[in-house]
Amino acid sequence: MNTEEGINNLLAKLPALRTEIGKIIVGQEKVLDEVLITLLAGGHGLLEGVPGLAKTLLVRTLASATDCAFRRIQFTPDLMPTDILGTEILEEDHATGKRFFKFNEGPVFANIVLADEINRTPPKTQAALLEAMQEFEVTYAGKTYPLPQPFFILATQNPIEQAGTYPLPEAQLDRFLLYIRIQYPTEQEELAILTGTTGNHQHQVNPALTAADLVQLQQLVRDVSISPDLVEYVNLLVRATRPITSPVAFVKEYVRWGAGPRAGQALILTAKARALLRGRFAVTAQDVQTLAYPVLRHRIVTGFNAEADGVDTDWVVTELLAAIKLPSPILR
Structure with a gap:
């Protein structure tokens, strides 16, 4: 193997x-x-x-x-x-x-x-x-x-x-x-x-x-590489879901509880699996952003303001992806 x-x-x-x-x-x-x-x-x-x-x-x-x-x-x-x-x-x-x-x-x-x-x-x-x-x-x-x-x-x-x-x-x-x-x-x-x-x-x-x-495939997934800049991006994205530490105003308004460290682990592992499924041995920003929705939608708990305004967790993820910018080395 x-x-x-x-x-x-x-x-x-x-x-x-x-x-x-x-x-x-x-x-x-x-x-x-x-x-x-x-x-x-x-x-x-x-x-x-x-x-x-x-x-x-x-x-x-x-x-x-x-x-x-x-x-x-x-x-x-x-x-x-x-x-x-x-x-x-x-x-x-x-x-x-x-x-x-x-x-x-x-x-x-x-x-x-x-x-x-x-x-x-x-x-x-x-x-x-x-x-x-x-x-x-x-x-x-x-x-x-x-x-x-x-x-x-x-x-x-x-x-x-x-x-x-x-x-x-x-x-x-x-x-x-x-x-x-x-x-x-x-x-x-x-x-x-x-x-x-x-x-x-x-x-x-x-x-x-x-x-x-x-x-064997599950073991191989863990060998897929991910750049330190993307790991940093995942960390910033997950931490931004938490009202206490989030730099984004709408999170403080709409979110009661944010995602824990397990969300970051899940996002990295599933991004690696997506890359391997497509025949690649390196994670891209697209892998991370695509999987942010199924990884985070059940780990974010919205509050009464969100319910009143018709805001769900997928909307929160969409806005977070727009607000949290990719580190510049990834964009180059």
């Missing part, structure tokens, strides 16, 4: 991955791009959209195209933490007659986990994923169990305005690398969906990557 030929062979599999997913998923190029960036960066994604936009189908297709162990968890109001993590059961050794507790792994023990409609379950159950998402392990009854690698959670949620939803706690939101919004398809895309899904022909998705390939 460390040889130039090995790296090139690995990168050559990424277009094939897109092709396989494209057999099932029509359009949604930006969404697919952000999902793949999240996967390559070794994080987790939160995918938001109204019902019927193929959020679940996208995750299933990704799992089929990567030849990874896949589990789906349907989040409901009565779901319990043990339904996610697993539980101990009492068993008996028939040879000795001794009884012992055995841990039965829950559905979180997979390479790709779909947390479907995560905001339809109360915060207590949502919090069961925190350790798994951050530490890539599960602790039960004082014992720690490592999760398989790679480990990727893609959670879907319906807009919080819909009935029967619970807002995700800020601590859990922060552990999602990207907050991805999926929109309605274009007219032509919707026409292609109607044509392709109402007949007898079924497309076969073939694995383009293995789990081992994904682990």
Whole structure:
């Protein structure tokens, strides 16, 4: 893998991955791009959209195209933490007659986990994923169990305005690398969906990557270079989201809480993944600015003034990108 030929062979599999997913998923190029960036960066994604936009189908297709162990968890109001993590059961050794507790792994023990409609379950159950998402392990009854690698959670949620939803706690939101919004398809895309899904022909998705390939790609992402000036720009951008330290007046007016250091880490890692996805080994300013939206939109908490003026976090990010100038060496 460390040889130039090995790296090139690995990168050559990424277009094939897109092709396989494209057999099932029509359009949604930006969404697919952000999902793949999240996967390559070794994080987790939160995918938001109204019902019927193929959020679940996208995750299933990704799992089929990567030849990874896949589990789906349907989040409901009565779901319990043990339904996610697993539980101990009492068993008996028939040879000795001794009884012992055995841990039965829950559905979180997979390479790709779909947390479907995560905001339809109360915060207590949502919090069961925190350790798994951050530490890539599960602790039960004082014992720690490592999760398989790679480990990727893609959670879907319906807009919080819909009935029967619970807002995700800020601590859990922060552990999602990207907050991805999926929109309605274009007219032509919707026409292609109607044509392709109402007949007898079924497309076969073939694995383009293995789990081992994904682990190697995640390691390779961290080797992508980023200039000190761009790191400084990321730092300035993230710090400008905080009302206390922001040099921008509208942040003090509209924002209650800004992004923490994890946002800067996420922005750099995902910018590296975007560069690698495009066959580059160096991050550009465009990588950083493009990913500022899905990185920051769930890490900025707006206040009452913002709600009154119709200001959302994407608007805040747009204005911040205009206000915080790139360091001059990058512009030259």
